[in-house]
Amino acid sequence: MQSRKFRIGLIGGGGIAQAVHIPGWKNLPDVEIVGVADVSEPTAKKAAELAGVAQIFSDYRDLLKLDLDAVDICTPNRVHTPAALAALEAGKHVICEKPLAVSTAEVRELGQLADRKKLKLMTAQHQRFTHGAKAAKAWVDGGNLGEAYHARVRAMRRAWLPTSPGFIDATLAGGGPCMDIGVHALDLCLWLMDFPKPVRVSGSAKTVFAKGHDMPNMWGEWDRKRYTVEDFASGYVHFENGATLMLEAAWMCHQTENEELLAQIFGKKGGIKWPTAEFATVVNGVHSQGSLTHPTHVEHPHWNELAAFYDCVVNNKPSPVPWTETIKVIGILEAIYTSSQEGKEIALKL
Ligand SMILES: NC(=O)c1ccc[n+]([C@@H]2O[C@H](COP(=O)([O-])OP(=O)(O)OC[C@H]3O[C@@H](n4cnc5c(N)ncnc54)[C@H](O)[C@@H]3O)[C@@H](O)[C@H]2O)c1
Structure with a gap:
């Protein structure tokens, strides 16, 4: 019997998602991307094709209704906070491209919500x-x-x-x-x-x-x-x-x-x-x-970063790039x- 894989929802399927995030997730045998949300339908389709998934959404709130373990956010910077807040509210762990947010108020709001809900929040600082x-x-x-x-x-x-x-x-x-x-x-x-x-x-x-x-x-x-x-x-x-x-x-x-x-x-x-x-x-x-x-x-630093996020969620380790560090940056x-x-x-x- 095949055990359940770790289920990822991808928000934003453009350049960085296609170049490194999708290949990085595919490199992890126990992980699957189950849906992609992008406001551009051609981009969502292309990303879904690369990820080998059928479900695409134009609104990330619909993606968040799926049974997901975690969400990977690769949208333009100012979409990071609303998308991450929605994902955390929906009970999903979050890895988000840099910069996690563009103000300390947003970083604090995200971090405190993640802490309250006992969810992992990681900034994708692949370097x-x-x-x-x-x-x-x-x-x-x-x-x-x-x-x-x-x-x-x-x-x-x-x-x-x-x-x-x-x-x-x-x-x-x-x-x-x-x-x-x-x-x-x-x-x-x-x-x-x-x-x-x-x-x-x-x-x-x-x-x-x-x-x-x-x-x-x-x-x-x-x-x-x-x-x-x-x-x-x-x-x-x-x-x-x-x-x-x-x-x-x-x-x-x-x-x-x-x-x-x-x-x-x-x-x-x-x-x-x-x-x-x-x-x-x-x-x-x-x-x-x-x-x-x-x-x-x-x-493959991006792949390593995704693997570190997966490891912190499944083994309940501290976030490899916690919001308490990101807020200083x-x-x-x-x-x-x-x-x-x-x-x-x-x-x-x-
Ligand atoms: N770590 C790195 O080396 C690295 C490199 C490039 C980009 N990035 C970061 O990744 C993020 C995305 O950059 P990119 O180069 O992939 O940009 P991109 O423009 O190629 O892709 C962004 C995608 O997000 C989609 N999008 C916009 N608003 C959305 C919304 N509300 N809901 C869903 N999808 C939405 C766009 O349609 C687009 O397809 C940025 O935050 C950027 O800083 C990181």
């Missing part, structure tokens, strides 16, 4: 599941960093501006590169720093190139009128323990690298960089350095925008 990140984390946990006193976070692209409305229309995206890719490097950096409490943030968010026509984009043309998010943001963060952090995020800028993703942490015993997992330290009075990983390792990003709008440093009370 934590890369070899480089795991090696860096083990190095830090091994006591090699010492007290972290400063960090640099960069998510800077030369000309990779996503063109779909879900990324460039503020009513759907809730933010530009700061929320889209800054969130990856910031989450990784805070994770390596053991999530100190941010207390003050100043920042700036601006649209330098995306309203104009001078910068060629590797992903092609986009709707300038609909473009209502920043294309560059920077921030400076103070933590309760005295540590500081500088962040820069851009979809377009004049730099020679196509993309630079970086979290660099300076500790009193050593320093570490992600994603390269390069370290610097002093051994017996001599400056010493190296790299913790081999760059040719094949890896989103709190900093939100405060960068608020500081930019109000022209002053923002005190965070998380």
Whole structure:
């Protein structure tokens, strides 16, 4: 007799769902996707075909009426909170693409609801599941960093501006590169720093190139009128323990690298960089350095993230990316925008 499989409902069947979430779930033998909800019928059909499921829905509330164990949310950012609230209210565990929400109030509402209902809630921060990140984390946990006193976070692209409305229309995206890719490097950096409490943030968010026509984009043309998010943001963060952090995020800028993703942490015993997992330290009075990983390792971080979520639900383990960590990430990003709008440093009370 075949035992019942773990049943997933997918909300949002577009780019990331088709590229990595559907293959990742299919890679787990005890899991099945039983339905897909997408406001675009052709997208729902394509995703359902890839997932090998028959049931598609235009309204995720209808998907939630199915017998599901968990829901995987891959919609534009601003749909994350309403979809996750509905899924939690319906008693389903939730994994949701980054950013979990675009404000701390939303993260708190989601987290408290999940806690009250004893359901798992995980932000899909797949970068934590890369070899480089795991090696860096083990190095830090091994006591090699010492007290972290400063960090640099960069998510800077030369000309990779996503063109779909879900990324460039503020009513759907809730933010530009700061929320889209800054969130990856910031989450990784805070994770390596053991999530100190941010207390003050100043920042700036601006649209330098995306309203104009001078910068060629590797992903092609986009709707300038609909473009209502920043294309560059920077921030400076103070933590309760005295540590500081500088962040820069851009979809377009004049730099020679196509993309630079970086979290660099300076500790009193050593320093570490992600994603390269390069370290610097002093051994017996001599400056010493190296790299913790081999760059040719094949890896599937998105698949690993889905497997970790499945494991936390079926074995009742803590969420691998809990909302109590995510709220610090989103709190900093939100405060960068608020500081930019109000022209002053923002005190965070998380
Ligand atoms: N972790 C990563 O590496 C990574 C990479 C890309 C995107 N993402 C995240 O994944 C999410 C989706 O991005 P994408 O690139 O797949 O975008 P996409 O536009 O390709 O897909 C989003 C899908 O959601 C659907 N949708 C919109 N509103 C909906 C609603 N109310 N109900 C159901 N479906 C709805 C759209 O029709 C679309 O098919 C975003 O939050 C983004 O930040 C993460």
